[in-house]
Amino acid sequence: MDGVPRVPKQWHPGPEEPAALRFSVLGPVRAWLGEDPLPAGSPQQRALLAALLLRDGRTATASELIDALWGDEPPSQALAALRTYASRLRKTLGAEVLVSESGGYAIRSLREGALDHVNAQELAADAEKARAAGDLSRARDLLRDALALWDGEPLASIPGPYAETQRARLEEWRLQLLESCLDMDLEQGFHAEAVSELTALTAAHPLRERLRELLMLALYRSGRQAEALAVYADTRRLLADELGVDPRAGLKELQQRILQADPGLAEPSAPKAEPVVALVRPAQLPATVTDFTGRASFVQELSDVLAAASSEEGRVMAVSALAGIGGVGKTTLAVHVAHQARGAFPDGQLYVDLQGAGSRAAEPETVLGAFLRALGTADSAIPDSLEERSALYRSVLDGRRVLVLLDNARDAAQVRPLLPGTEGCAALVTSRIRMVDLAGAHLVDLDVMSPEEALQLFTKIVGQERVASEREAALDVVAACGFLPLAIRIAASRLAARRTWTVSVLAAKLADERRRLDELQAGDLAVKATFELGYGQLEPAQARAFRLLGLADGPDISLAAAAAVLDLPAEDTEDLLESLVDTSLLESAAPGRYRYHDLVRLYARACAERDEQPPSERAAAMSRLLDFYLSTAAGVYAIERPGDRLVDHLEPTAYPGLVFEDRHRAQDWLYSEAISLLACVRQSIQGGFLRRSVDTLWASVDLAESGTNSKAYEGVASALREAAREEADAHAGARALVTLAYVHYYTGRFDPAREAAAEALELAAETDHLTSCWASNTLGVIALLQNQYEDGEAHLNRAIESFRACHDRAGEASALCNLSRIHLATGRTGSAVSLAQQGTGMYDDMGHALKGANGRYALGLALTQSGRLAEATAVLGEALAVFRNSRQRLWEGMSLFRLAEADLAAQRPAAAATNAETALTVLRGIGGEWRRGNVLIVLGQALNAIGHSGRAQVCWRESLDIFQALGAPEAATARALLNPMAVA
Numbered sequence: 014m015d016g017v018p019r020v021p022k023q024w025h026p027g028p029e030e031p032a033a034l035r036f037s038v039l040g041p042v043r044a045w046l047g048e049d050p051l052p053a054g055s056p057q058q059r060a061l062l063a064a065l066l067l068r069d070g071r072t073a074t075a076s077e078l079i080d081a082l083w084g085d086e087p088p089s090q091a092l093a094a095l096r097t098y099a100s101r102l103r104k105t106l107g108a109e110v111l112v113s114e115s116g117g118y119a120i121r122s123l124r125e126g127a128l129d130h131v132n133a134q135e136l137a138a139d140a141e142k143a144r145a146a147g148d149l150s151r152a153r154d155l156l157r158d159a160l161a162l163w164d165g166e167p168l169a170s171i172p173g174p175y176a177e178t179q180r181a182r183l184e185e186w187r188l189q190l191l192e193s194c195l196d197m198d199l200e201q202g203f204h205a206e207a208v209s210e211l212t213a214l215t216a217a218h219p220l221r222e223r224l225r226e227l228l229m230l231a232l233y234r235s236g237r238q239a240e241a242l243a244v245y246a247d248t249r250r251l252l253a254d255e256l257g258v259d260p261r262a263g264l265k266e267l268q269q270r271i272l273q274a275d276p277g278l279a280e281p282s283a284p285k286a287e288p289v290v291a292l293v294r295p296a297q298l299p300a301t302v303t304d305f306t307g308r309a310s311f312v313q314e315l316s317d318v319l320a321a322a323s324s325e326e327g328r329v330m331a332v333s334a335l336a337g338i339g340g341v342g343k344t345t346l347a348v349h350v351a352h353q354a355r356g357a358f359p360d361g362q363l364y365v366d367l368q369g370a371g372s373r374a375a376e377p378e379t380v381l382g383a384f385l386r387a388l389g390t391a392d393s394a395i396p397d398s399l400e401e402r403s404a405l406y407r408s409v410l411d412g413r414r415v416l417v418l419l420d421n422a423r424d425a426a427q428v429r430p431l432l433p434g435t436e437g438c439a440a441l442v443t444s445r446i447r448m449v450d451l452a453g454a455h456l457v458d459l460d461v462m463s464p465e466e467a468l469q470l471f472t473k474i475v476g477q478e479r480v481a482s483e484r485e486a487a488l489d490v491v492a493a494c495g496f497l498p499l500a501i502r503i504a505a506s507r508l509a510a511r512r513t514w515t516v517s518v519l520a521a522k523l524a525d526e527r528r529r530l531d532e533l534q535a536g537d538l539a540v541k542a543t544f545e546l547g548y549g550q551l552e553p554a555q556a557r558a559f560r561l562l563g564l565a566d567g568p569d570i571s572l573a574a575a576a577a578v579l580d581l582p583a584e585d586t587e588d589l590l591e592s593l594v595d596t597s598l599l600e601s602a603a604p605g606r607y608r609y610h611d612l613v614r615l616y617a618r619a620c621a622e623r624d625e626q627p628p629s630e631r632a633a634a635m636s637r638l639l640d641f642y643l644s645t646a647a648g649v650y651a652i653e654r655p656g657d658r659l660v661d662h663l664e665p666t667a668y669p670g671l672v673f674e675d676r677h678r679a680q681d682w683l684y685s686e687a688i689s690l691l692a693c694v695r696q697s698i699q700g701g702f703l704r705r706s707v708d709t710l711w712a713s714v715d716l717a718e719s720g721t722n723s724k725a726y727e728g729v730a731s732a733l734r735e736a737a738r739e740e741a742d743a744h745a746g747a748r749a750l751v752t753l754a755y756v757h758y759y760t761g762r763f764d765p766a767r768e769a770a771a772e773a774l775e776l777a778a779e780t781d782h783l784t785s786c787w788a789s790n791t792l793g794v795i796a797l798l799q800n801q802y803e804d805g806e807a808h809l810n811r812a813i814e815s816f817r818a819c820h821d822r823a824g825e826a827s828a829l830c831n832l833s834r835i836h837l838a839t840g841r842t843g844s845a846v847s848l849a850q851q852g853t854g855m856y857d858d859m860g861h862a863l864k865g866a867n868g869r870y871a872l873g874l875a876l877t878q879s880g881r882l883a884e885a886t887a888v889l890g891e892a893l894a895v896f897r898n899s900r901q902r903l904w905e906g907m908s909l910f911r912l913a914e915a916d917l918a919a920q921r922p923a924a925a926a927t928n929a930e931t932a933l934t935v936l937r938g939i940g941g942e943w944r945r946g947n948v949l950i951v952l953g954q955a956l957n958a959i960g961h962s963g964r965a966q967v968c969w970r971e972s973l974d975i976f977q978a979l980g981a982p983e984a985a986t987a988r989a990l991l992n993p994m995a996v997a
Contacts, residue, residue, distance in 0.1 A: 032046050032047030032048075032049075033046075033047065033124045033126075033127060034046055034051075034106060034107075034110060034123065034124070034127055035126070035127050035128075035129075036062075036066055036123075036127060036128050036129070037128075037129045037164065038063055038066055038067065038128070038129065038130050038167060038168055038179075038183075039129045039130050039133065039162050039163045039164060039167050039183065039187075040129075040163060040164030040165045040166065040167065040169055041164070041165070041169045041170065042059040042060075042062055042063045042168060042169075042171055044062070044105070044106070051105050051106075052105060053105075054098065054101055054102070054105075055098075056170060056171060056172050057082055057094070057098060057172065057173075058098040058101060058102065059171055060081070060082050060171045060172055060173045060175070060176055061078060061081075061082060061095065061098045061099065061102065061118075062102055063168055063171055063175075063176060063179070064078060064081045064082070064173075064175050064176075065078075065111070065118060065119065065120040066120055066128060067130075067179055068119070068120070070119060070120065070121060071119060072114055072115055072117045072118065072119040073117050073118060073119065074115070074116060074117040075092060075095060075116055075117055077117070078095055078117070078118065079091045079092065079095060080174070080175070081173055081174070081175030081176075082095070082172070082173045082175070083173060084173065084174040099111065099113070099118050109121070109122050110122055110123070129162045130162070130183070132159075132162060133159040133160075133162045133163075133190075134159075136155050136156070136158050136159035136162075137155070137156065137159050137190055139155050140152040140153075140155035140156045140159065140193075143155060144197070149197050149200055149201050150201065152197060153194055153197045153198065153201065156190055156193060156194040156197070157194060159190055160187065160190055160191060160194065163187055166180065166184070167179070167180050167183035167184060167187075168180045168183070188218065188221065191214070192223050192224065192227065195207055195210065195211060195224075195227050196227060198231075199227060199230055199231055199234070202234075202405075202408055204230070204231040204232075204233075204234035204235050205231075205234075205235045205934055205937075206934065207227070207231045208228070208231045208232060208235060208237075208930050209926065209927045209928075209929075209930030209931050209934070210927070211224060211227055211228040211231055212228065212923075212926045212927065212930055212956065212959075212961070213923045213924070213926060213927045215228055215244075215959070215961070216922065216923040216926065216959030216960070216961075217923060219251055219255075219959075219960055220251070220252070220255060220256070222248065222252075222260060222261055222263075222264055225244055225245075225248045225260075225264065226263060226264050226267055228241075228244050229241040229242075229244045229245060229264075229267055229268070229271065230267065230278065232244065232964075233271050233278055234278070234279065237967070238271060238274075239967040239970075240963075240964040240967040240968070241271050242268065242271060242272070242963070243961070243962075243963025243964040243965075243966060243967050244961065244963065244964055245260070245264065245267075245268040245271075245963075246963040247960060247961050247962055247963045247964065248260055248264065251960060293361070293387065293388055293389035294359070294360055294361040295361040295362065295363055295387040295388060295415075296361060296362055297361075297362055297363050297364040297365075297387065297418075298348060298351050298352060298355070298362045298364050298418060299344075299348050299364060300348075301345075301348050301349050301352045302345060302349070304470065304473040304474055305345065305349045306466055306469045306470035306473055307462055307463070307465075307466030307467075307469060307470065308342070308346050308349075308462075308466070311346055311350075311457060311459065312346070312349065312350055312353070314457065315333050315335075315346075315347075315350045315441070315457065316350060316353060316354060318331045318333050318439070318455050319331060319333075319350070319354040319357060319416070319439050319441075320354075320357065330432070330433055330434060330435055330436050330437070330438050330439065330440075331438075331439040331440070331455070332432060332439070332440045332442065332451065332453060332454040332455065333439075333440070333441050333442065333454065333455045333456075333457060334422075334428075334442040334443075334444065334447075334448040334451055334454045334455070334456050334457065335347055335441070335442065335443045335444070335457045335459050336443075336444055336447040336448065336456065336457070336458055336459065340497045340498070340499035340500060341459050341460065341461060341497060341498065341499075342459065342462070342497075342498035342499065343420075343443035343444075343459055344420050344421070344443055345498060346459065347418055347420065347441045347443050348418065350441065351416055351418050351441055354416060354439075355416070357414070357416075358414045358415055358416040358438075358439065359414055360413035360414045360415045361387075361388070361413070361415050361416075362415065362416045362417075362418065363384050363387060363388075363415060363416070363417045363418065364417075364418045364420065365380050365383065365384070365418075365419060365420065365431075366420045366421050366600075366602075366608070367380065367419055367420060367421050367422045367423060367427055367428075368421060368423075368568055369421050369422045369423030369424070369427060369444060373566065373568060373692065374423040374427060375427075375568065377399055377403070377427055377430040377431055378397075378398070378399040378402055378430075379688075380431055381399070381402040381403060381406050381430065381431065382395055382402065384406060384417075384431070385402065385405060385406055385409065388406075388409050388410075390405070390409065396937070396938075397937060397938035397939065398937075398938055399430055402430075403430040403431075406430075406431075406433075407433060407434040407435060410433045410434070410435055410438055411435045412435070412437075413437070413438065414437040414438060415433060415438050416438070416439050416440075416441070417431065417432070417433060417438070417439070417440040417441070418440075418441045419431055419440060419441070419442045419443070420443050421443060421444065422442050422443065422444040422448070423444070424444075424448070425448045425450045425451040428440075428442055428448070428451060429451070442454070461496040461497055461498075462491075462496045462497075462498055462501070463496070464488065464491065464492070464496065467491035467494070467496045467498075467501055468480075468484075468487055468488060468491055470491075470498065470501050470502065470505070471487055471490065471491050471501055471504075471505045472487070474502065474505035474506060474509055475487075475505050475508050475509050475516070476509070479508075479515070479516060480516060483515060483516035483517055483520075486515075486516040486517040486519075486520040487516050487520075489520040489523070489524070490504055490505075490516065490519055490520045490523060493520070493523035493524070494523075504519060504523070507519070507549075507550045510550070548598065548616075548620060551593075551598075554589060555589060555592055555593060556620075556624070557579070557625075558575075558579055558586075558589045558590065558593060559593055559598055559599070559617055559620065560617055560618075560620045560621040560624060560625050561578050561579060561621060561625070561630075561631070561634045562575055562578055562579070562590075562599075562607070562609075562617070563609060563614045563615075563616075563617025563618050563620070563621060564578070564617075564618060564621055564631060564634060564635055565578065565635070565638060565689070565692070565693060565696070566692040566693065566695070566696040567688060567689030567690075567692040567693060568608060568688060568689065568692075569602045569606050569607060569608035569689065570606070570607055570608070570689060571605060571606055571686065571689070572586060572587055572590070572605045572606070572607070573641070573671055574638060574641055574642070574686075574689065575590060575607065577637045577638050577640065577641035577668055578634045578635075578637060578638050579634070580633075580634075580637055580668075590607050593607075594607070598617075632700060632701070635693075635696070635697060635700050635702070636667075636668075636700075636702060637667070637668040638693055639693055639694070639697045639700075639702050639705050639706065639709065640666035640667055640668035640669075640670075640705070641668055641669075641670050642670070642686070642690045642693050642694070642709050643663065643664070643666050643670070643705055643708055643709040643712065644666045644668065644669050644670025644671075645670030645671045645682065645686075646670070646683065646690065646709055646712035646713045647660050647663055647670070647708075647712045648670055648671065648672060648673060648679070649673065649679040649680070649682065649683050649712070649713075649715075650712045650713075650714070650715075652673060652676045652679045653676060653679070653680075653715065653863050653899070654823055654861060654863065654864055655823075655859050655860045655861050656822055656823045656859035656860075656861060657821070657823040657824070657861075657864075658783060658819065658820070658821035658823065658824065659711065659712070659783065659787075660712070662781075662783045663708040663711075663712060664704050664705045664708045666705070676862075676899075680715075680899065680900060683713065683715060683716065684716075684722075684900070687713075687716050687722045687725070688722075688725070690709070690713060690716075691710075691713075691716070691722070691725050691726065691729050693709075694706045694709050694710050694729050694733075695728075695729045695732055697709075698732055698733060698736045699736075703733070703736055703737060703740060703742060703745045704742070704744065704745045704748075706733060707733050707737070707745045707748045707749050707752070708748065710726070710729055710730060710733060710749070710752050711748055711751065711752050713726075714752065714755055715901075717752070717755050717756040717759050718759050718901060718902070718903045718904075718939075723756055723759060723760060723939070726752075726756050727753070727756045727757075727760075730749055730752040730753040730756055731753060733745070733749035733752070734746060734749040734750055734753055734769075736749075737749050743776040743777070743779075743780045743781075744776075744777075744780045744781050744784075746772075746773075746776050747772075747773045747774075747776035747777035747780065747781050747784045747785075747788070748773075748777075748781065748784050750769045750770070750772050750773035750776065750788075751769075751770065751773045751784055751787055751788055751791065753765075753769040754766045754767075754769035754770040754773060754788070754791050754795075755791070757769060758791065758794065758795060759903055759939075759940070760939070760940070760941050761940055761941010761942060761943045761944055762941060763795050763798055763799055763943070766791070766795050767792065767795045767796075767799070770788050770791040770792045770795065771788075771792060773788040773791075774788035774789060774792065782815065782818070782819055783819060783821065783824075785815060786812055786815040786816050786819065786821065786824050787812075787824065789808045789809070789811045789812035789815060789828075790808070790809065790812040790816075790824065790827055790828045790831060792804075792805075792808040793805045793806070793807075793808035793809035793812060793828065793831050793832070793835070794831050796808060797831065797834050797835055797838065798943075800838075800982050802835055802838055802839050805835050806832065806835045806839075809828050809831050809832040809835060810832070812824070812828040813825055813828045813829060813832065816828060822855055822858075822859060823855075823856070823859060823861060823864060825852075825855065826851075826852040826853075826855035826856050826859075826861075826864065826868060827852070827864065827867070828852075829848050829849075829851050829852035829855070830848070830849055830852035830853065830867060830868045830870075830871035830872075831871070832848050833845045833846070833847075833848035833849035833852065833871045833872070833874075833875055834871055834874060834875075836848060836875075837874060837875050837878055842875065842878055842879045843879070845874075845875040845878070845879075846872070846875040846876060846879055846881075848875075849868060849871040849872035849874075849875045850872060852868045852871065853865060853868030853869055853871075853872050855868075856868045862895055862899075863895060863899050863901070865895070866891070866892040866895035866896055866899075866901075866904070866908075867892070867904070869888040869889065869891050869892035869895075870889065870892045870904065870907070870908060870911065872888050873885045873886075873888045873889035873892065873908075873911055873912075873915065874911060874914075876888065877911070877914055877915045877918055880918070882915055882918055882919040883919075885915045886912065886915050886916075886919070889908055889911050889912045889915060890912070892904070892908050893905060893908040893909065893912065896908055902935055902936075902939060903936070903939055903940050905935050906932045906933075906935035906936035906939075906940060906944075906948075907932070907936075907940070907944065909928045909929070909931050909932035909935060910928070910929065910932040910936075910944075910947065910948045910951065912928045913925040913926075913928035913929040913932065913948075913951050913952070913955060914951055916928060916955070917951065917954055917955055917958070922954075922955045922956075922958030922959045923955075923959055925951065925954075925955035925958075926952060926955035926956055926959060926961075929948055929951050929952035929955055930952065932948050933945070933948055933949075933952065936948065942975045942978070942979060943975070943976075943979055943981060943983075945975060946971075946972040946975035946976050946979075946981070946983060946987070947972070947983065949968045949969070949971055949972035949975070950968070950969065950972050950983070950986060950987060950990070952965075952968050953965040953966070953967075953968035953969045953972070953990060954990070956968065965990075966991060969987050969990045969991045970987075970991060972987045973987035973988055973991060
């Protein structure tokens with residue numbers, strides 16, 4: 014026997030069977046008929062049921078069952094009692110299920126899926142098969158499903174020696190499955206996520222060395238070498254104290270490998286496949302043109318390189334970089350070759366326009382986020398930093414055969430993080446520059462077409478019949494186009510759309526040397542000439558749309574935003590934009606979103622400066638776009654913060670925004686439009702719209718908390734502050750400074766946050782009462798965090814009075830909750846609870862879910878310090894749920910941290926360690942080092958309480974380094990924990 018409980022033979026039902034019996038033993042012993050629970054009787058009766066369920070359908074004699082229920086000391090009437098229990102069970106379950114034979118009993122005729130431990134065993138067996146086949150992601154999922162069937166202690170509250178033996182065996186089996194699952198976590202690279210679970214498990218099972226070994230490896234791969242070694246020291250000390258033995262050989266060997274920084278420990282042995290929740294095969298290539306012409310040598314050359322990546326003989330990771338001037342056909346060639354090679358890359362094709370020709374090139378981390386989502390990775394599994402995203406991207410692609418087309422790259426530095434890095438994959442890169450510093454890349458320089466190829470392309474578009482009779486005129490046309498493919502395509506499309514024109518008519522139009530020499534010369538101006546041809550054939554409404562949409566700075570524009578720019582209904586706007594897509598002057602980035610090639614945008618702006626009359630139309634278009642963003646952002650702000658008076662004090666707008674009834678749709682809009690919105694705000698600074706720009710940024714304050722958008726938000730806020738200083742606009746300056754204070758606060762930079770808020774308060778004192786309120790409130794929070802309690806209380810009391818004066822109940826509630834924390838820090842626990850309850854109640858009255866969570870956060874702190882730990886845990890849990898649902902990652906992490914504090918106070922150190930570890934993971938890359946240092950303090954305390962004193966010391970040393978670097982007073986706390994005897 015291998016220790017795994019055996020199961021009765023299961024019966025497969027017919028197509029129309031009645032409700033089936035189900036049983037559980039991996040927890041309380043229970044029975045159901047369909048979804049209805051059945052009475053299982055007294056503990057002894059349930060012990061009989063459990064004994065029969067775990068006998069593999071075999072008959073158990075009466076004496077065996079008496080031993081199972083009572084052991085060596087059965088009652089005098091044991092046999093009669095046994096028969097009574099069996100009779101009662103038979104009435105409940107049916108005579109065909111509990112059968113009597115040979116003086117004993119058996120459970121028979123159970124349907125598939127009737128026993129939870131049967132299901133667990135089958136899932137575990139399937140997991141082993143998947144693991145043997147190399148599918149670790151599926152194996153891990155199957156084991157997690159098996160483990161989810163446990164519902165507390167197996168055979169809970171069942172008496173008797175048999176139940177005791179089986180209970181121990183089932184628990185051991187669960188731990189074995191859990192260890193296997195965690196082992197696969199580490200094999201797939203989920204070391205950071207595994208640390209918190211392993212920390213809790215080692216606390217619950219301190220003598221289980223395999224768990225300690227996995228914890229050491231997880232910590233080491235998470236960059237926490239000192240903690241990993243501390244686990245070994247803790248383990249050795251514990252084993253010596255408890256058992257008088259040394260750690261086993263495997264644990265010792267791992268310690269030595271960590272000390273030697275063995276490279277074999279650094280990387281998982283299998284691809285990190287967990288974030289890919291389903292096998293997704295992206296097919297992102299743009300459509301290839303049906304009239305692709307020429308370039309035969311380049312097609313063959315590139316195809317050969319891709320074939321090397323897909324062949325079984327010499328699998329490599331192939332990179333080809335195409336370079337050439339704008340309009341020379343780099344993208345067309347790359348897309349054509351990529352489509353031809355699709356069959357060699359069955360796991361998908363990725364595409365992105367890196368926008369390298371403009372001033373706002375795509376950031377690699379943003380591109381990697383989009384690629385990971387396209388490959389099936391959940392948003393929650395995508396890390397924040399460029400390095401982590403790039404590593405996860407390469408791991409997800411490992412073992413796959415994917416083609417990546419990176420279009421319009423700025424330079425090699427932008428491209429390197431986006432390369433797959435594993436054999437069997439390939440990348441095609443297009444750029445205006447030769448990427449000589451892209452190691453290992455196959456470089457291709459793409460020049461203009463030959464005259465023969467150019468004429469062939471022209472003929473395919475216009476038609477053989479029209480060109481054949483005017484061959485010389487056709488040659489004149491392609492020559493005037495400089496043999497640039499894009500120019501030829503636009504010219505030919507213009508002719509094809511006008512059946513009354515001849516080729517000679519088009520050639521004559523291009524014969525004007527003033528225009529041609531000015532616009533059809535080499536380099537970027539050659540591309541501009543091709544745009545002029547397309548622009549000249551547009552209808553007036555199309556031309557206006559082309560000009561005005563090019564004014565916006567964002568990487569693309571939504572249909573709703575474009576409608577604002579053009580001041581047209583959405584339906585008419587869509588018709589215009591789709592017609593521009595047909596002329597190749599605009600691209601369809603995605604359904605409902607449009608973008609220009611960077612050089613086309615420059616040309617469109619030149620057209621706007623030249624042709625848009627009167628010139629005030631350009632300013633009016635940008636004003637409408639800013640109105641659209643301000644109105645929509647204000648609506649999102651109002652949905653998230655009902656009752657907040659800021660929306661009543663924003664600059665008026667003439668153009669409406671979108672209206673959302675669902676807060677999740679509102680959030681989706683804000684985060685999806687973040688880049689374009691911030692670009693518009695920055696652009697509008699110079700357009701005479703300073704105050705509306707500032708208000709748009711303030712209404713979009715949720716972006717300041719985002720790890721993805723906080724840097725861009727800060728840059729715009731700084732630019733707004735400088736513009737306000739130049740224009741001596743105290744009102745705009747104060748509001749810009751408030752937004753700057755917010756982003757500094759969210760990123761843990763409290764000194765610059767305090768300076769910005771103080772300057773805002775000074776500027777707003779005479780001009781903007783509401784801004785003065787929020788500046789005072791922010792100063793109070795920052796003073797609290799810097800232990801300046803007297804100043805903080807003064808600021809917050811002033812804020813409360815000011816908010817009340819302007820009837821801003823949401824602001825008053827915020828200040829009350831912040832004041833609660835000042836009272837808490839100064840020992841006034843009772844009033845701290847009262848203030849937090851008052852503020853939270855005000856939020857709840859207004860239906861303010863998100864800010865109500867901030868109120869519960871403050872209330873949870875006060876309740877924790879008051880010793881009302883169950884209440885504290887409940888309200889912090891409520892806050893955590895709202896923050897997660899609202900994608901407020903900073904506050905999600907901080908709520909987990911506060912739950913860890915409550916767990917410590919309630920003497921639940923294992924739970925505290927789990928929550929603190931999870932907080933560290935959530936706060937990775939956001940919130941600043943000061944917050945990280947505080948979490949490390951609590952994590953160390955929790956670890957120390959569960960016997961991981963070595964790891965605790967490592968956490969406290971790291972927190973001390975953080976606080977010393979910041980000059981923070983919390984350094985004294987860390988120092989005292991590290992060396993309590995040295996502190997008086």
